[in-house]
Amino acid sequence: MTELIRVERTDKKKNKPEQGKLGFGKHFTDHMFIMNYTDGRGWHDPRVIPYQPIALDPAAKVFHYGQTIFEGLKAYRTDDGRILLFRPQLNFERMNRSNERLGVPDVDGEIAIEALRKLIEVDRDWIPSEEGTSLYIRPFVIATEPELGVSPSLEYQFIIIMSPVGAYYPEGVNPVKIYVECDYVRAVRGGVGEAKTAGNYAGGLKAQELAKAKGYTQVLWLDGVQRKYIEEVGSMNVFFKLEGKVHTPILNGSILAGITRRSIIELLRHWNIEVVERAITIEELYEAGRDGRLEEAFGTGTAAVISPIGELNWQDDPLVINGGKTGELSAKLYDTLTGIQQGRIADPFGWMVEAAGPEAK
Amino acid sequence: MTELIRVERTDKKKNKPEQGKLGFGKHFTDHMFIMNYTDGRGWHDPRVIPYQPIALDPAAKVFHYGQTIFEGLKAYRTDDGRILLFRPQLNFERMNRSNERLGVPDVDGEIAIEALRKLIEVDRDWIPSEEGTSLYIRPFVIATEPELGVSPSLEYQFIIIMSPVGAYYPEGVNPVKIYVECDYVRAVRGGVGEAKTAGNYAGGLKAQELAKAKGYTQVLWLDGVQRKYIEEVGSMNVFFKLEGKVHTPILNGSILAGITRRSIIELLRHWNIEVVERAITIEELYEAGRDGRLEEAFGTGTAAVISPIGELNWQDDPLVINGGKTGELSAKLYDTLTGIQQGRIADPFGWMVEAAGPEAK
Numbered sequence: 001m002t003e004l005i006r007v008e009r010t011d012k013k014k015n016k017p018e019q020g021k022l023g024f025g026k027h028f029t030d031h032m033f034i035m036n037y038t039d040g041r042g043w044h045d046p047r048v049i050p051y052q053p054i055a056l057d058p059a060a061k062v063f064h065y066g067q068t069i070f071e072g073l074k075a076y077r078t079d080d081g082r083i084l085l086f087r088p089q090l091n092f093e094r095m096n097r098s099n100e101r102l103g104v105p106d107v108d109g110e111i112a113i114e115a116l117r118k119l120i121e122v123d124r125d126w127i128p129s130e131e132g133t134s135l136y137i138r139p140f141v142i143a144t145e146p147e148l149g150v151s152p153s154l155e156y157q158f159i160i161i162m163s164p165v166g167a168y169y170p171e172g173v174n175p176v177k178i179y180v181e182c183d184y185v186r187a188v189r190g191g192v193g194e195a196k197t198a199g200n201y202a203g204g205l206k207a208q209e210l211a212k213a214k215g216y217t218q219v220l221w222l223d224g225v226q227r228k229y230i231e232e233v234g235s236m237n238v239f240f241k242l243e244g245k246v247h248t249p250i251l252n253g254s255i256l257a258g259i260t261r262r263s264i265i266e267l268l269r270h271w272n273i274e275v276v277e278r279a280i281t282i283e284e285l286y287e288a289g290r291d292g293r294l295e296e297a298f299g300t301g302t303a304a305v306i307s308p309i310g311e312l313n314w315q316d317d318p319l320v321i322n323g324g325k326t327g328e329l330s331a332k333l334y335d336t337l338t339g340i341q342q343g344r345i346a347d348p349f350g351w352m353v354e355a356a357g358p359e360a361k
Numbered sequence: 362m363t364e365l366i367r368v369e370r371t372d373k374k375k376n377k378p379e380q381g382k383l384g385f386g387k388h389f390t391d392h393m394f395i396m397n398y399t400d401g402r403g404w405h406d407p408r409v410i411p412y413q414p415i416a417l418d419p420a421a422k423v424f425h426y427g428q429t430i431f432e433g434l435k436a437y438r439t440d441d442g443r444i445l446l447f448r449p450q451l452n453f454e455r456m457n458r459s460n461e462r463l464g465v466p467d468v469d470g471e472i473a474i475e476a477l478r479k480l481i482e483v484d485r486d487w488i489p490s491e492e493g494t495s496l497y498i499r500p501f502v503i504a505t506e507p508e509l510g511v512s513p514s515l516e517y518q519f520i521i522i523m524s525p526v527g528a529y530y531p532e533g534v535n536p537v538k539i540y541v542e543c544d545y546v547r548a549v550r551g552g553v554g555e556a557k558t559a560g561n562y563a564g565g566l567k568a569q570e571l572a573k574a575k576g577y578t579q580v581l582w583l584d585g586v587q588r589k590y591i592e593e594v595g596s597m598n599v600f601f602k603l604e605g606k607v608h609t610p611i612l613n614g615s616i617l618a619g620i621t622r623r624s625i626i627e628l629l630r631h632w633n634i635e636v637v638e639r640a641i642t643i644e645e646l647y648e649a650g651r652d653g654r655l656e657e658a659f660g661t662g663t664a665a666v667i668s669p670i671g672e673l674n675w676q677d678d679p680l681v682i683n684g685g686k687t688g689e690l691s692a693k694l695y696d697t698l699t700g701i702q703q704g705r706i707a708d709p710f711g712w713m714v715e716a717a718g719p720e721a722k
């Protein structure tokens with residue numbers, strides 16, 4: 001597709017929310033990107049249009065059979081006014097792996113990034129500047145064919161919406177308490193756990209609400225087969241520092257290959273800290289916790305970047321980690337990664353992609 | 362809720378499709394039912410309106426986190442012009458079990474049936490009359506709150522759409538070939554397999570397409586833990602006649618509790634045929650097939666009612682069942698159940714619910 005992206009600007013700009021009260025995914029910018037797919041014709045009519053409702057036939061397959069995938073990434077405004085994206089190619093590569101698993105047609109990664117640049121250009125005044133804020137970007141594909149047969153849709157829409165978001169932890173990075181889920185299962189090998197698709201999240205809501213009611217922020221999932229191996233947290237991958245080395249569950253087919261996870265591994269190796277990707281049991285972790293070998297634990301994900309874990313609860317048995325405080329390595333990782341993302345410290349890896357230069361004055 | 366159902370009739374009736382060319386889920390009637398939910402207020406504004414697109418914010422949770430459930434049932438036109446529903450209470454009970462699992466608010470079953478009656482009344486001329494045809498009814502709930510946090514939606518829509526459908530097998534009931542899936546997994550205990558929710562179907566599309574490419578109609582899923590126990594077919598439960606007794610996988614938490622399944626069990630027991638609900642391995646079935654003890658196999662579901670299975674293929678090893686022909690019991694079950702549904706033979710169980718009497722002349 002070499003079709004030009006058409007731009008239709010709104011004539012009713014919304015009021016922007018206060019930067020201190022952004023929250024997560026509550027406010028959306030003035031425009032959105034949209035592109036259609038029909039079988040035979042492929043993707044077509046790429047356009048930036050005013051943010052508006054999507055009108056779908058009530059028989060659209062997305063409502064019935066969940067054929068949909070999404071991504072999540074962020075844009076940052078640097079102190080000198082440039083707009084940076086964090087490894088966007090990786091998001092669109094992962095999007096196409098999700099597409100493949102869900103029977104959704106491929107979206108050309110270059111076109112997706114071009115679309116994103118255009119959208120950011122149009123809505124750049126929505127990117128907040130305060131410490132810790134950013135623009136959360138949500139690309140997604142939905143199956144729109146109005147037909148109730150259980151088969152891949154012949155029509156889709158690829159959409160990008162954007163939301164200015166606040167610092168995930170407004171009072172600074174604070175350790176979270178995580179509930180180890182033993183009854184509900186998120187995913188199993190052979191299923192769709194490694195795809196970023198709606199059904200994975202729907203299935204987790206119940207366990208998450210139960211954990212919240214008990215005072216825990218999120219759930220730590222165990223594997224669906226033996227219920228003993230650690231998988232991931234609600235929307236984060238997990239890492240454990242054990243006697244100086246950092247361990248994280250191996251990508252086994254049922255967990256999401258986080259882009260923050262990958263970056264943290266690269267960063268740690270760059271610092272000559274050993275990283276071990278392997279199957280980790282919850283039992284082993286508890287043993288290490290009891291005898292003092294578990295030094296730190298943290299989750300990684302686009303939304304919170306690094307989220308130190310101060311306590312686990314497995315079968316009503318709480319395990320406090322590092323005295324419930326943020327570990328030294330967790331803090332250093334957070335500072336380094338957010339520093340690179342906000343363009344405040346050097347980016348030795350070439351991770352940041354400039355979506356737009358400083359605004360013309 | 363005792364709110365009256367408002368009815369807004371279309372002034373642009375569609376042309377009805379030819380009864381011989383209906384297919385499944387391709388044509389929709391002139392109206393739809395819709396009702397809204399908002400946190401605090403509950404379900405409100407029940408209405409029958411012209412069939413029309415639903416306009417949703419692109420951030421609506423259904424697109425991102427798949428919080429949605431659905432049901433499927435049928436209405437039949439009897440020879441004397443009455444409209445019958447097959448056990449609709451069971452569908453709305455199951456709907457609420459799905460709702461519970463997905464964190465969706467309960468929909469009062471009585472109100473749902475009242476809504477359905479109203480909709481059928483308005484669109485009754487859409488119910489086809491030819492042999493084997495019926496009106497397929499699709500109630501569903503979608504999460505509509507525009508917010509990207511992973512948490513249960515605070516807003517929903519409950520919608521019913523209806524589609525006149527043809528005989529599932531236009532040339533009469535013919536055995537299907539089923540592929541036993543060993544790599545992909547549909548569901549696992551602790552997941553959402555027993556709920557009728559979109560994600561279960563999205564995850565199955567890929568395996569289904571691969572099976573189709575090999576010449577098989579659908580996939581037979583094995584359990585996600587040991588990959589040896591039989592679960593169910595794409596959208597049917599399965600039964601096996603072994604030495605005069607009928608065996609079917611027990612409801613183990615990962616398969617859907619089919620209403621046709623339940624009715625077939627009741628019908629068989631009514632005929633004094635023993636039914637065994639238990640864990641069944643694929644290996645045992647193959648052994649029984651090889652030494653002549655596997656007499657018949659069939660799937661059960663709302664769409665096809667009874668679908669005889671003429672061949673299985675497990676690990677490239679085809680197993681022909683009953684010479685690839687429809688078994689005697691399968692045929693008798695099909696004739697009896699469809700006879701009851703169409704009001705042609707007596708209904709000793711009180712399964713059929715009259716949605717409307719004969720049309721006033």
Ligand SMILES: Cc1ncc(COP(=O)(O)O)c(C=O)c1O
Pocket residue numbers: 072232233234235236237256257258259260261300301302303
């Ligand atoms: C299930 C799940 N695991 C892990 C992650 C972390 O991935 P990433 O670092 O790419 O944001 C996310 C979210 O983004 C997620 O939804």
Ligand SMILES: Cc1ncc(COP(=O)(O)O)c(C=O)c1O
Pocket residue numbers: 433593594595596597598617618619620621622661662663664
């Ligand atoms: C996964 C699955 N299993 C079984 C069935 C059969 O259930 P019922 O007999 O209620 O139609 C269906 C479909 O309706 C289904 O989608």
